[in-house]
Amino acid sequence: MTGASGITTRTYKAGSIIYFDGDRSDHIYILKSGKVVLTSIKLDTGEEMKENVRLGEFFGVKSVLGKYPREETAQTISETTVLVLRAADFEKLILANVSIVRKMLRVFSNQLRRIHKMLRNVLGQADAVNPAIELFSIGEYYYRNGVYNQALHAYKKYMEHYADSGNAAKAMQRINEIETGNYKPDTGPERPRSEESLFGGDDTMDDFRLDDNDSDEPREVMETKSMLDSELNNFFSEEEALPDFDDFSMDEQDNFSGGRLEEAGTLFEQKRFDNALNLYREVLDSGELMDDNDIAKAYLGIGRSCAELGNNKEAMQSFSAIVKNYPASAGAKEAYFEIGAILDSSGQKDKALQYYKKTASLQPNDAFTNKAAKKIKELGV
Amino acid sequence: MDSFERFSVEYSPNEIIFCEFEPGYEFYFIQSGKVKIVKVINNIEKTLDVITTGDVFGEMSILEHEPRSATAIALDHVKLLKFHRDNFDSLLEGNHELAYKLLLIFSKRIYDAKRRLMILLLDEPSLKIMDVFIMLAEQTQSVDPVNEMSFAVTPQQVASWAGMNLKNVQAELDKLIQLNKIDMYKDRIVVKNMRDFQRLVASRRKNMYS
Numbered sequence: 272m273t274g275a276s277g278i279t280t281r282t283y284k285a286g287s288i289i290y291f292d293g294d295r296s297d298h299i300y301i302l303k304s305g306k307v308v309l310t311s312i313k314l315d316t317g318e319e320m321k322e323n324v325r326l327g328e329f330f331g332v333k334s335v336l337g338k339y340p341r342e343e344t345a346q347t348i349s350e351t352t353v354l355v356l357r358a359a360d361f362e363k364l365i366l367a368n369v370s371i372v373r374k375m376l377r378v379f380s381n382q383l384r385r386i387h388k389m390l391r392n393v394l395g396q397a398d399a400v401n402p403a404i405e406l407f408s409i410g411e412y413y414y415r416n417g418v419y420n421q422a423l424h425a426y427k428k429y430m431e432h433y434a435d436s437g438n439a440a441k442a443m444q445r446i447n448e449i450e451t452g453n454y455k456p457d458t459g460p461e462r463p464r465s466e467e468s469l470f471g472g473d474d475t476m477d478d479f480r481l482d483d484n485d486s487d488e489p490r491e492v493m494e495t496k497s498m499l500d501s502e503l504n505n506f507f508s509e510e511e512a513l514p515d516f517d518d519f520s521m522d523e524q525d526n527f528s529g530g531r532l533e534e535a536g537t538l539f540e541q542k543r544f545d546n547a548l549n550l551y552r553e554v555l556d557s558g559e560l561m562d563d564n565d566i567a568k569a570y571l572g573i574g575r576s577c578a579e580l581g582n583n584k585e586a587m588q589s590f591s592a593i594v595k596n597y598p599a600s601a602g603a604k605e606a607y608f609e610i611g612a613i614l615d616s617s618g619q620k621d622k623a624l625q626y627y628k629k630t631a632s633l634q635p636n637d638a639f640t641n642k643a644a645k646k647i648k649e650l651g652v
Numbered sequence: 653m654d655s656f657e658r659f660s661v662e663y664s665p666n667e668i669i670f671c672e673f674e675p676g677y678e679f680y681f682i683q684s685g686k687v688k689i690v691k692v693i694n695n696i697e698k699t700l701d702v703i704t705t706g707d708v709f710g711e712m713s714i715l716e717h718e719p720r721s722a723t724a725i726a727l728d729h730v731k732l733l734k735f736h737r738d739n740f741d742s743l744l745e746g747n748h749e750l751a752y753k754l755l756l757i758f759s760k761r762i763y764d765a766k767r768r769l770m771i772l773l774l775d776e777p778s779l780k781i782m783d784v785f786i787m788l789a790e791q792t793q794s795v796d797p798v799n800e801m802s803f804a805v806t807p808q809q810v811a812s813w814a815g816m817n818l819k820n821v822q823a824e825l826d827k828l829i830q831l832n833k834i835d836m837y838k839d840r841i842v843v844k845n846m847r848d849f850q851r852l853v854a855s856r857r858k859n860m861y862s
Contacts, residue, residue, distance in 0.1 A: 314766065334763075366749070372751040379759065386766055403673075425674075584818060
């Protein structure tokens with residue numbers, strides 16, 4: 272029976288398959304009479320899930336709207352009659368019944384939340400985050416990077432929603448600093464930095480910039496090299512503009528975080544690099560570190576642990592973060608040296624040399640001065 | 653959308669619309685301009701998406717009581733319609749097309765997230781990478797992927813989808829080149845036999861829990 276609207280009725284015997292998992296189709300169904308069971312495989316456990324369709328309920332909707340293959344098999348349990356719609360019919364129908372949309376959106380939103388949670392678990396990202404701490408550290412991130420209008424937004428929202436959660440005094444201080452133009456880390460006027468200078472050398476999945484490196488080197492080498500190059504270009508182009516970071520450490524030292532930094536250092540010395548790395552990250556991500564030297568220390572620890580674990584790229588990013596954001600910290604000198612060492616080991620002697628020289632030129636005269644001098648000599652200069 | 657002028661808001665370039673982790677009760681419809689969606693991950697700001705006229709964002713706030721999961725920043729002069737979730741019902745009543753659009757957006761987001769999860773759940777790095785290409789093939793909407801397909805992707809993008817580090821992805825891609833399964837060019841990767849990849853991944857997925 273075909274109506275003028277294009278909606279048709281279909282009758283199935285018991286045990287029939289209406290559609291299979293993996294099928295592509297543009298049919299949406301409404302159960303009119305009988306019984307339909309949907310069988311799907313749970314992604315994380317492989318468990319088989321069965322779900323009955325209720326009378327009058329839609330099924331097969333999402334895969335049609337999202338234009339992807341069916342994710343479940345629909346089978347009849349008894350003699351069954353369904354209405355068959357195409358996307359256009361469905362659109363017309365629900366546009367006339369908006370309460371259905373609201374119900375579906377709620378179901379979809381719950382599903383999406385569940386999947387996101389599974390994704391976070393698989394990726395090993397902790398899901399017990401404290402939004403108050405996180406929002407404050409977003410503010411700190413933009414503040415440190417000189418993006419003051421965005422930092423201000425984060426601090427103000429923090430004061431609006433989370434003022435009772437510990438960092439209120441600091442947030443107020445920051446707001447005041449920004450609004451009076453009296454921010455400490457950057458003495459210049461507010462200047463929004465381009466994305467290039469802030470985030471260059473980063474490989475987000477949506478970053479479609481192609482490498483215009485025309486070298487004939489094997490691909491892997493080229494890849495590493497281009498990564499380092501952009502990191503370096505980035506750094507060198509910014510060097511002139513980098514202000515002298517004052518030490519803006521706060522009066523109250525956070526002993527708890529400080530203690531955990533020590534603990535991470537001990538783990539590192541015990542060559543438990545994985546554990547050390549995790550703890551360094553945890554301390555850094557907690558947003559509790561206020562003193563530049565401590566933040567640099569955490570980055571140093573992450574960089575050194577990553578280098579030990581063979582992850583040169585992240586090591587490089589951590590060390591670069593220090594020279595970019597905390598050039599006046601106690602850890603900066605070591606960071607320069609470590610960058611030199613990574614470049615050295617990847618065969619970029621000239622670049623390595625620049626970093627060793629920079630290390631040697633920095634005060635105080637310490638073990639890294641000697642190490643750098645030795646490396647410069649080895650490189651035959 | 654003319655009847656919604658009273659919901660209109662404007663932002664200047666670089667102005668923040670909402671920030672990751674702040675509570676959010678509104679969602680937005682872009683009337684003109686570009687909006688960047690970013691997230692600070694390990695102290696690096698990563699751009700997740702750039703969206704433009706006709707797109708909707710912040711829609712998770714409609715039905716959830718969670719803080720924002722990402723930051724939205726105006727890239728140029730942006731005109732938006734801003735809807736509070738309390739007005740959601742009347743909004744749906746007043747604009748059925750927007751309601752339908754939201755359904756489409758949610759359907760697509762659910763599938764994309766699920767598909768990503770399927771890749772991450774595979775236990776062998778080589779299969780994860782093959783599955784990334786299968787996913788990309790699916791996105792072309794060709795019902796029946798041809799044997800040879802070309803993808804305008806970089807190893808970094810593959811690494812990000814596979815949840816692997818770049819170095820391991822490079823090594824796996826090199827293996828696939830040696831086995832003559834793929835060709836690599838500066839701007840694209842060509843998979844020589846999609847069906848081959850599909851067979852391998854499907855058979856592994858089938859046996860994963862048995």
